[in-house]
Amino acid sequence: MSFRLASVCLVLCLSFQAVASPPLPEEAAVFLRDHCVDCHDGPEGEGGFNLSSLPDNLENSAALAKWSRIIDRISDQEMPPIDSEQPESLESKAFVQNTTDWITDFQQKKFARLGRVRSRRLTNLQLERTLHDLLAIDLPLATQLTDELRSAGFNNIADAQAMSHFHLQSHLAVIDTALENAIAKVFDRSAPKRTNLNAQRLCRENPRRRCREPEMMDGKAVVWSSGVTYHGRLPSTTASESGWYRFTITASSLNEPEDHGVWCSVRSGRCTSGAPLLAWIGAFEATPKAQERVFEAWIPKGHMLEIRPADATIKRGRFRGGQIGTGEGAPQNVPGLAMHSIVMQRIHPAGSAETTQQHLFGSLELEMANHEIRLSPKNIRQDLELQVRKFANRAFRRPVTTTQIQPFLNMVRTGIAAGQPPLDVLMACYRGILCSPRFLYFVEPVGKLDDFAIANRLSYMLCNSMPDTVLMQLAREKKLHDKSVLRDQTERILKEHGEMDFLTRFADQWLDLVDIGFTEPDRKTHRDFDPIVQNSMLDETRYFLSDLLQQDASISRLINAEHTFANSRLARYYGIRGVTGENIQQIELDKDSNRGGLLAQGAILKVTANGTNTSPVLRGVWVSERILGKHIPPPPENVPAVEPDIRGATTIREQLQKHVSDRACAACHVHIDPPGYALENFDAAGRWRTSYSASRQKKKPAEIDASFTMSDGREFKNFQEFRQLIAENPESLARNFCEKLLVYGTGSSIHFADRRKIDKIIEQTADSDYGMRSLLHATIASDIFLCK
Numbered sequence: 001m002s003f004r005l006a007s008v009c010l011v012l013c014l015s016f017q018a019v020a021s022p023p024l025p026e027e028a029a030v031f032l033r034d035h036c037v038d039c040h041d042g043p044e045g046e047g048g049f050n051l052s053s054l055p056d057n058l059e060n061s062a063a064l065a066k067w068s069r070i071i072d073r074i075s076d077q078e079m080p081p082i083d084s085e086q087p088e089s090l091e092s093k094a095f096v097q098n099t100t101d102w103i104t105d106f107q108q109k110k111f112a113r114l115g116r117v118r119s120r121r122l123t124n125l126q127l128e129r130t131l132h133d134l135l136a137i138d139l140p141l142a143t144q145l146t147d148e149l150r151s152a153g154f155n156n157i158a159d160a161q162a163m164s165h166f167h168l169q170s171h172l173a174v175i176d177t178a179l180e181n182a183i184a185k186v187f188d189r190s191a192p193k194r195t196n197l198n199a200q201r202l203c204r205e206n207p208r209r210r211c212r213e214p215e216m217m218d219g220k221a222v223v224w225s226s227g228v229t230y231h232g233r234l235p236s237t238t239a240s241e242s243g244w245y246r247f248t249i250t251a252s253s254l255n256e257p258e259d260h261g262v263w264c265s266v267r268s269g270r271c272t273s274g275a276p277l278l279a280w281i282g283a284f285e286a287t288p289k290a291q292e293r294v295f296e297a298w299i300p301k302g303h304m305l306e307i308r309p310a311d312a313t314i315k316r317g318r319f320r321g322g323q324i325g326t327g328e329g330a331p332q333n334v335p336g337l338a339m340h341s342i343v344m345q346r347i348h349p350a351g352s353a354e355t356t357q358q359h360l361f362g363s364l365e366l367e368m369a370n371h372e373i374r375l376s377p378k379n380i381r382q383d384l385e386l387q388v389r390k391f392a393n394r395a396f397r398r399p400v401t402t403t404q405i406q407p408f409l410n411m412v413r414t415g416i417a418a419g420q421p422p423l424d425v426l427m428a429c430y431r432g433i434l435c436s437p438r439f440l441y442f443v444e445p446v447g448k449l450d451d452f453a454i455a456n457r458l459s460y461m462l463c464n465s466m467p468d469t470v471l472m473q474l475a476r477e478k479k480l481h482d483k484s485v486l487r488d489q490t491e492r493i494l495k496e497h498g499e500m501d502f503l504t505r506f507a508d509q510w511l512d513l514v515d516i517g518f519t520e521p522d523r524k525t526h527r528d529f530d531p532i533v534q535n536s537m538l539d540e541t542r543y544f545l546s547d548l549l550q551q552d553a554s555i556s557r558l559i560n561a562e563h564t565f566a567n568s569r570l571a572r573y574y575g576i577r578g579v580t581g582e583n584i585q586q587i588e589l590d591k592d593s594n595r596g597g598l599l600a601q602g603a604i605l606k607v608t609a610n611g612t613n614t615s616p617v618l619r620g621v622w623v624s625e626r627i628l629g630k631h632i633p634p635p636p637e638n639v640p641a642v643e644p645d646i647r648g649a650t651t652i653r654e655q656l657q658k659h660v661s662d663r664a665c666a667a668c669h670v671h672i673d674p675p676g677y678a679l680e681n682f683d684a685a686g687r688w689r690t691s692y693s694a695s696r697q698k699k700k701p702a703e704i705d706a707s708f709t710m711s712d713g714r715e716f717k718n719f720q721e722f723r724q725l726i727a728e729n730p731e732s733l734a735r736n737f738c739e740k741l742l743v744y745g746t747g748s749s750i751h752f753a754d755r756r757k758i759d760k761i762i763e764q765t766a767d768s769d770y771g772m773r774s775l776l777h778a779t780i781a782s783d784i785f786l787c788k
Helices: 003-008 026-035 061-075 089-114 124-135 165-187 353-361 380-396 402-417 422-434 451-463 469-476 483-497 499-510 531-551 568-574 602-607 616-626 652-661 663-681 719-727 730-746 752-764 772-780
Strands: 194-198 215-217 220-224 243-254 262-269 279-286 291-299 304-309 336-347 366-369 372-375 563-566 585-588
Touching: 026 089, 061 089, 089 752, 124 165, 124 353, 165 353, 165 372, 165 422, 220 304, 243 262, 243 279, 243 304, 262 291, 262 336, 262 531, 279 291, 279 531, 279 568, 304 336, 372 422, 380 402, 380 422, 402 422, 451 469, 451 483, 451 499, 451 730, 469 483, 483 499, 483 772, 499 531, 499 730, 531 563, 531 568, 531 602, 531 772, 563 568, 568 602, 616 663, 663 719, 719 730, 730 752, 730 772, 752 772
Parallel strands: none
Antiparallel strands: 194 336, 215 220, 220 336, 243 291, 243 336, 262 279, 262 304, 366 372, 563 585
């Protein structure tokens, strides 16, 4: 098989025979004619909705979405409107039942033929981690791949995954990079490099030169608090080769504030104006007593560390010309960081060279000389064929058949017969295997998944990589259809591979946390915000979710928890007193606290704002769809968007009143506005406020009114009351959490036909008060998860 042919194999061209869509049931048609057509007939129908033109072809996704919305609005008694003649309750229920059966039956027949999930490929992260585990390497690869589309926040939705020549090109390049890195690692058996950097080596070489490196002071390498870019860059930490490094930093503070230490950031980059971006590594709170801290990070060749005071609330020194001269900082009495030493060591998180050799070559004999690796098997062709078969079994994540492996065995025979070096032949086979659809795509039979498909779906959901040896052995033994085995394996994977990693990757997409750096809060209005606060916000949400999952806490506590997680810097930003230490820790909140629960966490509040101001519409839609599980359709084309008036001429509440009075808008805003207004007390950077900022037109700040009425008529006066109201309905919160887990785990959006099966999942967890771990287990054991 040629390399070009192997590449072309990535493109799957599947043609399916359409499933005939049955007509709308006669009883449902009569109900619509009697109660709906009068108001929704023709182009001028209320809300811009013309019922007479709505096709009953369920193959039409737009029509299906409208039929789903009709069912939901009648089921929720939103339609017909209160001021219209109402149908009998039994009549409405019969309509909902008939149309639900109509759509569900159609979709289930379609799923039986084609599967619920179409062909789905590995995401960039999943491809990277699979290559890591397959080859025992650790270099970043996902960033070298073509950017992924996200659908409703998720990047693994099969229907949204594209495959173009750009994807093929980047995939081939990454495969070559991974194989070359693995070969280089096997050849390089040198001991990991360790560099001890004392204060002298961390400082500037010429004490008289004004620059941005630390200065020597009392035997320490000192960096002052300032606004100078790259102040604290350390050329002596420049990586001579790309790789993972462990940094052991010993440091103390200078001139620290009275009530806290000097918070410092650790970042990496070229630290030059031509390459301004810096990668976040971590942060710490320096104190007068020297402490040792350890950080691990991937450092590209030529990049160095930048370590500096980074707390936006502390006093900053002033230095002319963007450079700092020795002795210029001390007289200003600003906080500073004194570095005693740094130990820099090259590490290999993925394992030793011996591990990589075993993954690549198995029992094949190697000869390494003159910067080359040679294979010298006794039975060269048979041994290569055996190794290729073993590699394909691991790469395809299921046993390969004779038909599937034959093209690669032919490559071995052709290459050896042509006198090609055995290593080149082997690498060509590996390249072909890693360009096969069976490697890049999930192989899932229509209907119930086989054990290997279950192993893959479970592993990629929980750790974004290929199944480990334990899962594969259970798949061979056909034990993964046993619900107790599935539960035990879920617990084992979370324990061994990291519960925090699962929640981090899941929340990044479910809650849009991956977008937290998309906007930068305006420094004029958010002076206390800094990168340390932002990264602490992410930790707060991740530790919070991990705690709830570990405790199998009721899903209601996702909203009304009376605790949160923070370090001293984030607590100070929130105005929570009595928190000390740089580590994220659980904090019990006062009863009158504005914090507690997901909706009061800074990371959530930041990703739902634009960095400058807030919008009840944006936040309301986000909360409705990501937390409450209420899909909000796009606004009608004839309705203009409403943006906050930054000149302060009117309040956002006044601007939105016209939407509530317009029936075309009110249907959605009855769901959007309650959470949107409830969150108005939080600004764009996640801090609590009681009024909007003053403006030139309005010198007196406008007070914030967070009160509103829920769609079911219940009223709330403030955020705390709103939070309690939605926590009182755990079923809807549980349903939403279950749906997001299914999307993340199966790679498919939620279909209408899934509704009744999801109802069963929710019912199974009622005894645990809809515990979050119980919901995870019930989701994984569900028919939806265990079928294609």
